Amino acid sequence: MKQSKTGTILFVIVNIIFFAFNFVVIPILPNPILFGWLSLHYLLFFGTAPIGSIIWGIYFIRFFARQKDL
Amino acid sequence: MNMYAVLCIAFCGVYGIFMVVQGLANYRKTSGSTETFYNADRGVSTFMLVCSTAVSVFSGLAFYGWPSSSYKLGVGYISGMGAFCVGLEFCVIGYRLWLLGKEYGFTTPIDFLRSRYYSEGYGVFCAVLMVAMIVPYVALQLITIGDGMNVSTKGFAPYMLVVLFACAIICFHVFGGGMKAVAWMDTFNFILGVGTLWVLVVVLVVRNFDGGMVAVFNALKDDPVSYANLGAPGATGYFNIAGVINQALTASVATIVWPHIYSRCYIAKSKKNFEVMAWGLPIGYLMVFSGLILIGTYIAPALLGSGFTQADSIVPYLATNFAPPIISSVAMLCLFAFAISTGESMLLSGTAMVTKDLFIRHRFLLKGKDVDEKKAVRWTRYVVIIMMIAMLIIVWFRPAAIVDYAYKLSSPYFGMVMPATIGGLFWKKGTKQGAWAGTISGCIVVTIGTFFITSLPLGLSAFSWGLIVNAVLYIVVSLATKCPDEIVDKYITRVENYISAGTDVNVIVGNTILASTFRPEQLAAK
Numbered sequence: 001m002k003q004s005k006t007g008t009i010l011f012v013i014v015n016i017i018f019f020a021f022n023f024v025v026i027p028i029l030p031n032p033i034l035f036g037w038l039s040l041h042y043l044l045f046f047g048t049a050p051i052g053s054i055i056w057g058i059y060f061i062r063f064f065a066r067q068k069d070l
Numbered sequence: 071m072n073m074y075a076v077l078c079i080a081f082c083g084v085y086g087i088f089m090v091v092q093g094l095a096n097y098r099k100t101s102g103s104t105e106t107f108y109n110a111d112r113g114v115s116t117f118m119l120v121c122s123t124a125v126s127v128f129s130g131l132a133f134y135g136w137p138s139s140s141y142k143l144g145v146g147y148i149s150g151m152g153a154f155c156v157g158l159e160f161c162v163i164g165y166r167l168w169l170l171g172k173e174y175g176f177t178t179p180i181d182f183l184r185s186r187y188y189s190e191g192y193g194v195f196c197a198v199l200m201v202a203m204i205v206p207y208v209a210l211q212l213i214t215i216g217d218g219m220n221v222s223t224k225g226f227a228p229y230m231l232v233v234l235f236a237c238a239i240i241c242f243h244v245f246g247g248g249m250k251a252v253a254w255m256d257t258f259n260f261i262l263g264v265g266t267l268w269v270l271v272v273v274l275v276v277r278n279f280d281g282g283m284v285a286v287f288n289a290l291k292d293d294p295v296s297y298a299n300l301g302a303p304g305a306t307g308y309f310n311i312a313g314v315i316n317q318a319l320t321a322s323v324a325t326i327v328w329p330h331i332y333s334r335c336y337i338a339k340s341k342k343n344f345e346v347m348a349w350g351l352p353i354g355y356l357m358v359f360s361g362l363i364l365i366g367t368y369i370a371p372a373l374l375g376s377g378f379t380q381a382d383s384i385v386p387y388l389a390t391n392f393a394p395p396i397i398s399s400v401a402m403l404c405l406f407a408f409a410i411s412t413g414e415s416m417l418l419s420g421t422a423m424v425t426k427d428l429f430i431r432h433r434f435l436l437k438g439k440d441v442d443e444k445k446a447v448r449w450t451r452y453v454v455i456i457m458m459i460a461m462l463i464i465v466w467f468r469p470a471a472i473v474d475y476a477y478k479l480s481s482p483y484f485g486m487v488m489p490a491t492i493g494g495l496f497w498k499k500g501t502k503q504g505a506w507a508g509t510i511s512g513c514i515v516v517t518i519g520t521f522f523i524t525s526l527p528l529g530l531s532a533f534s535w536g537l538i539v540n541a542v543l544y545i546v547v548s549l550a551t552k553c554p555d556e557i558v559d560k561y562i563t564r565v566e567n568y569i570s571a572g573t574d575v576n577v578i579v580g581n582t583i584l585a586s587t588f589r590p591e592q593l594a595a596k
Contacts, residue, residue, distance in 0.1 A: 022153035023314050027303060027311050031302075039145060050353070053353055059348075060349075
């Protein structure tokens with residue numbers, strides 16, 4: 001079964017936005033303290049893990065479903 | 071003897087004995103073939119591969135370095151996770167390497183680089199470069215264990231005795247069980263390391279602050295340096311955009327081509343491993359590094375203020391001065407788990423390159439002589455012992471220059487095979503000449519930028535500039551030269567066909583030459 005080209009392009013775009021946000025946007029955002037202790041930068045830097053996990057998980061579960069196992 | 075020493079020695083002693091027994095229990099199973107010894111028969115399960123990969127990256131330097139560096143530089147240090155991109159890398163890069171490994175019998179990073187760039191010389195160069203960095207890097211793991219135990223036992227455990235102990239258990243474990251034992255132990259180490267780390271975090275907060283993390287924040291908020299370190303760019307201003315990119319490239323993006331991580335791309339049992347790595351690895355990293363950074367940016371500044379002079383030993387210092395002895399011992403166990411897992415994974419990877427890529431290949435295979443599998447495993451075991459002795463010598467004399475160069479150059483030098491690896495997997499025009507030009511120029515730039523010209527343009531690090539120069543030269547020289555069609559077909563077209571069509575590689579490929587017996591001169595003859 002062929003991989004969907006649109007899905008791949010969309011995946012690449014989402015990743016570019018994801019990494020640009022991490023490397024370029026977070027360092028220049030203001031850094032308010034949330035819940036009386038948590039800095040926004042700390043939350044955002046680590047918050048990318050579950051978000052990345054969801055993005056890559058969704059894409060690659062579908063991707064590998066189309067691959068024959070060796 | 072103080073209670074800290076009693077518990078630390080007891081915990082670590084039991085851990086060490088367990089490890090040696092587990093390694094030697096696999097001795098017979100792994101003696102028959104190099105495939106079993108190096109690759110665990112390419113049968114490592116999904117959960118084990120996630121744990122093994124994650125914990126192999128969390129070295130003793132992570133356990134020591136991340137809290138102390140984030141204490142000094144701030145939460146921007148988290149950018150060293152590179153937005154947790156390793157999950158993505160394993161699926162994009164690792165999956166192709168796995169397919170090629172299955173197809174051509176690749177075991178080490180050198181197998182792919184040598185074959186893809188049809189050059190014995192390039193293979194030797196990369197092997198020597200990696201092994202030269204592995205030896206001092208593993209030695210550094212032993213040094214962190216020695217230092218950590220010394221601080222955790224309040225000076226009772228002598229540095230050299232601890233190092234000898236750690237060295238012996240790593241040696242026996244790898245010697246006995248190869249990758250089978252290492253992957254199993256890594257899984258155990260991951261669970262142990264994450265568990266003990268969070269026990270330490272919780273105890274430090276609950277025992278020293280009345281009011282949880284809000285009280286921790288209140289204790290540090292009036293210190294301008296500690297407060298500034300809660301965000302980027304931090305009190306020193308290091309983590310601006312360039313600093314974040316530098317950190318991400320060095321500590322995360324390039325880890326996929328660290329030799330012991332590279333090798334893990336070959337040992338997966340099935341495609342399912344990669345599917346789970348995509349979402350599982352970021353979570354595994356999160357579980358560890360959020361705790362380490364919490365110690366460095368919140369707990370340590372709240373307890374010690376911002377000017378603590380022994381920042382490099384901040385974790386054992388906090389454990390021995392702000393937690394009960396049993397927790398200090400637990401923290402020591404955590405250091406053991408992280409440092410030993412990285413040390414033995416690197417050692418195994420290094421011995422595979424020395425034995426298979428340098429000795430066996432050049433002494434026997436290229437001269438047309440076959441090597442008995444059992445004999446190859448026996449030689450590998452000898453090399454394990456020889457390399458451990460070399461590491462002990464480094465640890466014994468602890469020459470500042472070697473420790474310094476290992477710390478500064480290991481990751482950047484490992485990373486210099488990254489453009490050739492990615493280009494080799496995805497770019498049909500990548501040539502041997504391009505790989506040589508890129509890798510060598512990258513190493514030169516890294517060396518100059520690290521030791522001679524420390525202020526580089528745009529605020530980028532020596533490694534970032536090394537990668538840029540490396541990639542540019544790789545592309546330019548490759549465009550000016552030509553890659554043989556046979557190579558393109560073997561290493562790119564077939565994999566792409568498989569991935570896009572979901573067809574069995576073996577069907578497309580037909581008869582192929584095993585990488586371990588493939589020789590560039592065959593190509594030249596054609």
